[in-house]
Amino acid sequence: EVQLVESGGGLVQPGGSLRLSCTASGLTFSDSNLNWVRQAPGKGLEWISYISPSSDPIFYADSVKGRFTISRDNAKNSVFLQMNSLRVEDTAVFYCATVRQGAFDFWGPGTLVTVSS
């Protein structure tokens, strides 16, 4: 059974930083294409970043480009999201998800990031 579990969310002040982690099991992690998707409270879904199995290429949504950095450690079956210069509008549940045939087939339960003073 494929499982993805996010961690690292919490309360942070505007302008602050946070690092999210997602650890996977039940899949060949080193072959997996991984993404972060977020959902603001009461809002829809927004894709924010992609990383290939080899960490090249990497892509970001315009809304986070230059502030967020995605990375992975295949030896630890983990993907990370370093979030800097956080804004109030970054408040959301952050999900990691695998992608296959253009669709997100497995998701973690999510971790809540709250940006507030």
Place this chain on the structure above:
Amino acid sequence: DIQMTQSPSTLSASVGDRVTITCRASQSLGTWLAWYQQKPGKAPKLLIYRASTLQTGVPSRFSGSGSGTEFTLTISSLQPDDFATYYCQHYNSYPTWTFGQGTKVEI
């Protein structure tokens, strides 16, 4: 950027109803479209990918159709477990992924 428009935003239905949700795109997507179901407090669940392929384990009452700029998700006979919010999602080759704004199916 490609814009995705789902309709309706909210749909009131009863158990046993046939339900159809539409997703329209501002440009042709080919068949690069997926559908998800999300329940409150839970992660989305993939139902359909490549416009019409049913994800493993998803009940056969769910079906997807369409290509180009217009797509539909159909639930042939609505069950109590199906009351949820549904999202369409497009993938393009840049790559980026774009979601529709969601359709809430309620009683």
